[in-house]
Amino acid sequence: MRENPLQTIMNPESIVFLGGSNSLQTIGTAQLITLITGGYQGNIYPIHRREKTVLGLKAYPSVSSLDKPADLAIIVIPGKAIPGVLRECGEAGIHHAIVITAGYGETGQQGATLQQELLEIAQKYHIRFLGPNCIGIVNAPLGLNTTWFPNKYRAGHVGIISQSGSYVTQTLTYFEKLGLGLSQAISVGNQADIDMVDCLEYLGEDEQTRAIALYIEGIKRPAAFLQAARKITAHKPVVAVYVGGSEAGARACGSHTASMAGPDEIYRGFFHQAGILRADNIADLFDWSLALAQQPLPRGNKIAIVTNSGGPGSSMADEANHRGLKVPLLSPAVQDEIKAITPPTASALNPVDITMNYDVDLIYRKLPQLLLKQPDIDGLLFYGIFGTIHFQDKIAHVGGPASETLAFMKQTLEKACDEFVQWPEKLKKPILCACFSGREDNAVVQIQDGGIPVYPTPERAAGAMAALWEYAKIKNRKLP
Amino acid sequence: MRENPLQTIMNPESIVFLGGSNSLQTIGTAQLITLITGGYQGNIYPIHRREKTVLGLKAYPSVSSLDKPADLAIIVIPGKAIPGVLRECGEAGIHHAIVITAGYGETGQQGATLQQELLEIAQKYHIRFLGPNCIGIVNAPLGLNTTWFPNKYRAGHVGIISQSGSYVTQTLTYFEKLGLGLSQAISVGNQADIDMVDCLEYLGEDEQTRAIALYIEGIKRPAAFLQAARKITAHKPVVAVYVGGSEAGARACGSHTASMAGPDEIYRGFFHQAGILRADNIADLFDWSLALAQQPLPRGNKIAIVTNSGGPGSSMADEANHRGLKVPLLSPAVQDEIKAITPPTASALNPVDITMNYDVDLIYRKLPQLLLKQPDIDGLLFYGIFGTIHFQDKIAHVGGPASETLAFMKQTLEKACDEFVQWPEKLKKPILCACFSGREDNAVVQIQDGGIPVYPTPERAAGAMAALWEYAKIKNRKLP
Numbered sequence: 001m002r003e004n005p006l007q008t009i010m011n012p013e014s015i016v017f018l019g020g021s022n023s024l025q026t027i028g029t030a031q032l033i034t035l036i037t038g039g040y041q042g043n044i045y046p047i048h049r050r051e052k053t054v055l056g057l058k059a060y061p062s063v064s065s066l067d068k069p070a071d072l073a074i075i076v077i078p079g080k081a082i083p084g085v086l087r088e089c090g091e092a093g094i095h096h097a098i099v100i101t102a103g104y105g106e107t108g109q110q111g112a113t114l115q116q117e118l119l120e121i122a123q124k125y126h127i128r129f130l131g132p133n134c135i136g137i138v139n140a141p142l143g144l145n146t147t148w149f150p151n152k153y154r155a156g157h158v159g160i161i162s163q164s165g166s167y168v169t170q171t172l173t174y175f176e177k178l179g180l181g182l183s184q185a186i187s188v189g190n191q192a193d194i195d196m197v198d199c200l201e202y203l204g205e206d207e208q209t210r211a212i213a214l215y216i217e218g219i220k221r222p223a224a225f226l227q228a229a230r231k232i233t234a235h236k237p238v239v240a241v242y243v244g245g246s247e248a249g250a251r252a253c254g255s256h257t258a259s260m261a262g263p264d265e266i267y268r269g270f271f272h273q274a275g276i277l278r279a280d281n282i283a284d285l286f287d288w289s290l291a292l293a294q295q296p297l298p299r300g301n302k303i304a305i306v307t308n309s310g311g312p313g314s315s316m317a318d319e320a321n322h323r324g325l326k327v328p329l330l331s332p333a334v335q336d337e338i339k340a341i342t343p344p345t346a347s348a349l350n351p352v353d354i355t356m357n358y359d360v361d362l363i364y365r366k367l368p369q370l371l372l373k374q375p376d377i378d379g380l381l382f383y384g385i386f387g388t389i390h391f392q393d394k395i396a397h398v399g400g401p402a403s404e405t406l407a408f409m410k411q412t413l414e415k416a417c418d419e420f421v422q423w424p425e426k427l428k429k430p431i432l433c434a435c436f437s438g439r440e441d442n443a444v445v446q447i448q449d450g451g452i453p454v455y456p457t458p459e460r461a462a463g464a465m466a467a468l469w470e471y472a473k474i475k476n477r478k479l480p
Numbered sequence: 481m482r483e484n485p486l487q488t489i490m491n492p493e494s495i496v497f498l499g500g501s502n503s504l505q506t507i508g509t510a511q512l513i514t515l516i517t518g519g520y521q522g523n524i525y526p527i528h529r530r531e532k533t534v535l536g537l538k539a540y541p542s543v544s545s546l547d548k549p550a551d552l553a554i555i556v557i558p559g560k561a562i563p564g565v566l567r568e569c570g571e572a573g574i575h576h577a578i579v580i581t582a583g584y585g586e587t588g589q590q591g592a593t594l595q596q597e598l599l600e601i602a603q604k605y606h607i608r609f610l611g612p613n614c615i616g617i618v619n620a621p622l623g624l625n626t627t628w629f630p631n632k633y634r635a636g637h638v639g640i641i642s643q644s645g646s647y648v649t650q651t652l653t654y655f656e657k658l659g660l661g662l663s664q665a666i667s668v669g670n671q672a673d674i675d676m677v678d679c680l681e682y683l684g685e686d687e688q689t690r691a692i693a694l695y696i697e698g699i700k701r702p703a704a705f706l707q708a709a710r711k712i713t714a715h716k717p718v719v720a721v722y723v724g725g726s727e728a729g730a731r732a733c734g735s736h737t738a739s740m741a742g743p744d745e746i747y748r749g750f751f752h753q754a755g756i757l758r759a760d761n762i763a764d765l766f767d768w769s770l771a772l773a774q775q776p777l778p779r780g781n782k783i784a785i786v787t788n789s790g791g792p793g794s795s796m797a798d799e800a801n802h803r804g805l806k807v808p809l810l811s812p813a814v815q816d817e818i819k820a821i822t823p824p825t826a827s828a829l830n831p832v833d834i835t836m837n838y839d840v841d842l843i844y845r846k847l848p849q850l851l852l853k854q855p856d857i858d859g860l861l862f863y864g865i866f867g868t869i870h871f872q873d874k875i876a877h878v879g880g881p882a883s884e885t886l887a888f889m890k891q892t893l894e895k896a897c898d899e900f901v902q903w904p905e906k907l908k909k910p911i912l913c914a915c916f917s918g919r920e921d922n923a924v925v926q927i928q929d930g931g932i933p934v935y936p937t938p939e940r941a942a943g944a945m946a947a948l949w950e951y952a953k954i955k956n957r958k959l960p
Contacts, residue, residue, distance in 0.1 A: 024871070024878055024885070027836060033877045055877065102825045102835055106790075150873055164791020165836075166916075174916040174936065217794060241795075248807035248830075249798030255827035256790025281939035282795060310586075310736025311644020314697060315721075315762060318729030327728035345582045347735035350728075355582055356507060356645075391504075393630055397513045397535065398504055405504075436646075436654040456654065459761035 005128030006202035008096045010139050012071035014043040019076030020054050028076035030148035038151040039143025069093035074146055076100040090125020099131035105190045105258030115192050134189025135165025140182045156181010157293035159209035161199040163217040163257045177438050179448030180290045183208040190257050197224045204232035211293035213285050214240035218259030226274050233275030237292040237471045240276050241285040242267045275474045287460050288467035290453045295430035297472040298378035302326045304371040305351035308384035313351035315458040316381045323466035364416035372427045381461055385435040387443035421450025430468055434461040485608030486682035488576045490619050492551035494523040499556030500534050508556035510628035519623025549573035554626055556580040570605020579611035585670045585738030586613055599672050614669025615645025620662045636661010637773035639689035641679040643697040643737045657918050659928030660770045663688040670737050677704045684712035691773035693765050694720040698739030706754050713755030717772040717951045720756050721765045722747045755954045767940050768947035770933045775910035777952040778858035782806045784851040785831035788864035793831035795938040796861045803946035844896035852907045861941055865915040867923035901930025910948055914941040
């Protein structure tokens with residue numbers, strides 16, 4: 001089998017960088033700074049005609065002046081200089097490149113001709129390249145970030161392949177808030193050479209990647225894509241958002257990455273055949289990928305809900321039903337067990353609503369355990385996270401032995417959350433949470449970092465649980 | 481016309497508080513702390529049998545020991561003591577109350593009997609009350625917050641009526657991040673006396689409230705609700721989320737606020753007749769209310785999109801189309817005007833994609849103005865917010881006259897954003913933005929605080945724009 005070119009592009013031992021300088025006037029400089037400061041341990045060789053050093057690194061006047069060929073060339077120079085540089089790379093023995101520069105197929109016929117020229121040079125010199133018109137890559141375990149966005153990702157298990165650079169760069173702060181960790185992310189740009197199929201095959205094999213998120217404007221090689229996807233989705237979940245199905249979406253995609261979009265229905269059927277979950281929007285794409293990367297799959301669609309507030313519990317129940325999940329009435333015996341440990345105002349029907357109550361042992365330990373141990377409950381939706389941060393001002397106001405009280409509450413909560421995040425693995429059933437507070441809440445941080453997704457609204461948690469169930473069905477289906 | 485009881489409940493000059501103490505063991509204490517620290521200027525009289533002072537305020541042994549009747553009683557004591565206290569309030573001349581305590585109609589037949597008893601006492605003594613089983617109210621301009629959640633709301637123009645206390649308390653941090661400002665918020669609980677219709681009529685008249693968000697588990701007086709809503713929605717937008725339409729949703733609502741839920745289709749028709757926009761989830765409820773409260777309505781459904789990144793622009797275009805908006809191809813003349821001021825890699829078709837580019841004058845001033853001045857463009861979706869915060873680490877790394885550079889960039893950006901937020905009012909057309917960064921980005925803060933909503937994903941901005949158009953059609957419709 002031919003080696004996937006992304007093996008080297010995503011894991012280079014050395015990088016030659018074209019387009020960085022000591023001035024922030026060029027976008028390349030910003031990218032080179034991210035690369036230098038991100039923790040990447042390989043060698044970085046900036047090319048600069050005049051400067052001796054660039055951003056503190058020794059600079060080389062040209063690619064041909066390097067002592068030995070680098071694994072990867074990153075190219076952010078003006079388009080007219082690229083053909084020459086690509087030839088030079090080929091002659092210097094560099095066989096992998098990322099072309100960031102835009103102004104090719106996405107701009108019309110003239111750009112398409114230039115793009116074809118790049119491809120021909122690359123093929124002549126056996127260079128495989130990503131782009132043009134892309135933003136680069138992130139390989140989180142390596143600390144490798146070639147994009148120009150500040151290096152705020154966390155390492156994790158979601159892999160991203162995107163026809164938009166923004167969804168692997170400007171979304172990094174969004175991921176941070178959601179507690180979503182990346183394995184590797186690839187911006188494919190115009191896919192002149194390397195395309196989504198190569199990326200899919202590569203991430204399909206990557207052990208760190210447990211779920212793959214795709215942002216698609218149009219698929220270049222549908223047959224190969226389908227074949228690759230079917231093979232992967234039998235063991236690893238893939239979620240996709242497709243934006244080319246409407247008139248305006250198709251026009252936007254054409255001018256963005258020169259993609260040939262097709263009608264929504266065709267893509268819907270195509271994703272179904274491929275075993276790919278289709279998300280309707282970017283929020284769902286990342287929500288679902290996060291759950292799929294971190295939680296066990298449910299064996300069925302019967303979900304228990306635990307809440308300390310009726311409204312969010314009702315929202316979860318309603319959304320779960322709308323998305324094909326069941327929220328079954330609990331058996332009288334289980335209801336009795338619940339009633340024995342909950343306050344008189346509580347409801348034990350399912351949702352189990354303990355009402356306003358901060359018995360952390362009840363909500364984080366007893367109830368999840370009791371419910372997930374029932375053979376006819378396949379997963380748990382949870383609303384009731386409430387960190388001690390919210391008590392600080394109250395305690396300060398009351399005065400007295402305030403710091404001791406808070407320290408004790410904190411300790412109790414931390415212990416309970418610590419146990420809570422272990423239930424999914426111990427009991428082989430998924431838990432997904434919602435909380436209107438984000439990582440400013442210390443319990444949200446602990447639960448997210450412990451591996452259980454916490455979404456900003458109840459419906460988003462329910463939607464992600466439905467995605468787990470949808471993928472469980474895909475995984476179990478017999479392929480013809 | 482009889483005065484709406486909420487006039488006094490939402491604007492009391494004095495409050496008697498039953499259930500606060502000097503210990504955080506009771507939930508009432510936490511609520512009293514919020515009340516005291518929230519900025520409310522009226523008098524607060526805590527009732528306590530033994531203590532001389534409660535949380536630094538003079539305490540009274542009973543309601544009857546007050547010199548003169550308070551406007552409002554807030555009751556957070558155990559249920560069995562409430563009938564007696566309610567009688568005492570009546571005898572002391574207090575005619576308005578909020579009963580926070582739970583354990584009534586939502587817990588079954590016995591609770592329903594207790595609730596009926598409360599109602600009869602109240603009626604006998606001419607007391608109007610909110611609850612039981614509610615979390616209280618927020619009147620933002622007064623700094624009045626009777627809930628127990630830290631006082632983090634900002635004052636603004638969205639009014640909330642909710643059958644769940646969490647949606648007016650635990651959501652406060654969520655609102656903060658969205659830049660959503662509250663006018664008044666009411667948790668209605670079991671609606672034993674005051675119900676949603678009273679609240680709707682009250683907020684319909686409130687000048688500070690420019691859009692009303694409803695969280696509904698079931699409607700008690702459908703005919704009166706319909707009549708009130710139709711009157712209001714002819715001039716003020718109302719958005720509702722309804723969670724009782726599914727089997728599990730209905731069960732959850734029954735055990736939460738004793739609501740009688742009905743099938744989804746019936747509520748759908750009902751909302752349509754009432755001129756109420758139906759949101760499918762809590763995120764949409766607040767997203768749409770925010771846009772409706774702060775932006776002018778579009779006169780038609782033709783939207784321009786400005787972006788500095790193809791992916792988010794495509795996502796906006798696709799979602800806009802799916803939601804009934806048009807993203808028309810711009811005329812050749814307008815395209816030429818755009819091409820004259822944008823870089824060669826840009827697209828002028830609509831979305832107008834200026835590609836990666838930080839010409840703030842172009843993106844915040846020239847393009848929005850040019851597009852919104854076109855007679856056949858009714859509103860603008862915008863992706864391209866990028867604060868100077870993101871350049872700080874780059875500038876620090878480059879060294880040299882870093883602080884001057886940053887200061888100059890900041891100044892330029894602030895001036896551009898300042899002008900940007902004025903376009904909607906000047907040109908009488910709405911602008912809605914998306915940015916994956918939140919309020920950690922200085923430009924997001926400036927634009928949100930300047931009155932233009934900034935949503936966390938492109939689709940949410942497009943969805944809110946569609947809501948503006950839906951309400952514009954409702955407002956223009958001729959009612960029979």
